Amino acid sequence: MxxxxxxxxxxxxGRNAAQALRDAGHEVILHARNAARAERFGQLARGARVLTGDLGLLSDTRGLAQALNAIGPVDAILHNAGIIDEPRAETPDGLLRVLMVNAIAPYVLSLQADRPRxxxxxxxxxxxxxxxxxEDMDWRRRAWSASAxxxxxxxxxxxLSAGLARHLPRTLCHTVDPGWVPTRMGGAAASDPLxxxxxxQCWLATAEETELGDNGGYWLHMRRQTPDPKVTDPAFQDAVIARFAEVTGVALPGD
Structure with missing residues (x-):
């Protein structure tokens, strides 16, 4: 387990992943942005630990890592939380909110949690x-495009995932494209099955390591895919990690 x-x-x-993992007998730690949203868990939260924190805030993200560490080491983190902002929005820390939630928060959690496997x-x-x-990570100079x-x-x-796979070789890091699915963010017109x-992602979190192949994969529906060339470029990976370290104050181990 x-x-x-x-x-x-x-x-x-994220909810479907949590339910599937619990049904398979694993211990699942749930996450909600705040206590009001945590009430949506209903029966899913019975007997489970629930952590709350806004991944749009650096302080809450650090707090989530601390709360997770107080529980004890975890075998895996599934970084499911994500948003798309129609008007441009910044966090109180002055970061682009969509970037913070979708990429910077996973960076902070990954490094400040007690080394998940x-x-x-x-x-x-x-x-x-x-x-x-x-060159304009926070979209301060360009005309805003929510989709871009x-x-x-x-x-x-x-x-980031591919870069961490290089720098943390004992940690299995993979990225999963869930497809265009009919969630609140994806919309009812989405064409892939929810x-x-x-x-x-559940398979990657629990399967035998020998089944997964090389570290740092990009996946869609149980098949490895070839991502944008920048994803596999070590120089680009390191530039991303350096920028995230700069804006968060969280560095790779040993840096």
């Missing part, structure tokens, strides 16, 4: 085709 922390588990893919990040097909991302900012955040988190969106 594994102990697994699932962020953004009040609804959608596996880190599973959430990608998107929208990560492809973005140029010059690090979301896609860039997914490019950055995929590169019931399949969590399957790959």
């Amino acid at each position: 594994a102990r697994i922390f699932v962020t953004g588990s009040t609804e959608g893919v 596996r880190l599973i990040f959430t990608g998107s097909s929208m990560h492809r085709g973005h140029a010059g991302v690090l 900012a979301y896609g860039e955040s997914k490019l950055l988190v995929a590169a 019931e399949l969106a969590h399957v790959t």
